[in-house]
Amino acid sequence: xxxxxxxGVAAGAVGTVALTPVVxxxxxxTAGGIAAGSVxxxxxxxxxxxxxxxxxxxxxxAVLQSVGAAGLSGAATTVVASVGGAVGGAVAQAMSWFL
Numbered sequence: 001x002x003x004x005x006x007x008g009v010a011a012g013a014v015g016t017v018a019l020t021p022v023v024x025x026x027x028x029x030t031a032g033g034i035a036a037g038s039v040x041x042x043x044x045x046x047x048x049x050x051x052x053x054x055x056x057x058x059x060x061x062a063v064l065q066s067v068g069a070a071g072l073s074g075a076a077t078t079v080v081a082s083v084g085g086a087v088g089g090a091v092a093q094a095m096s097w098f099l
Contacts, residue, residue, distance in 0.1 A: 005092045012088015013081040020080050021071055029068030040064070 001009075028038025035041065040061075047061045048054055055061050072080060 001089075002096070004096055005089050008092025008095075009085040009089040012091070013085035015088070016080050016084025017072070017077055021067065024064055024068045027064070029064045031069050033069075034065060040068075 027043075028035035028040030034044050043064075044055060044061050047056070047059060051059075067076065
């Protein structure tokens with residue numbers, strides 16, 4: 001692995017861990033609950049209608065609200081960093097083919 005790819009992996013891992021809570025909050029999954037009129041409120045409404053009036057525990061909406069309220073758990077941080085690192089490494093490798 002060359003230095004550019006290694007840097008891409010590191011940047012991807014750190015960037016996704018740092019930005020995930022920001023993006024989740026911006027979508028409307030906040031510490032105070034789901035923000036009215038947000039993307040999160042639309043997603044929650046759609047999920048509730050699809051499930052007969054409630055949001056299922058462990059569903060995407062429930063997980064995102066948990067992240068918005070409490071941040072990433074240790075396991076979630078590991079998963080997010082792994083995915084971000086893989087994507088960052090792949091992008092860096094692809095860019096090296098063109099440079």
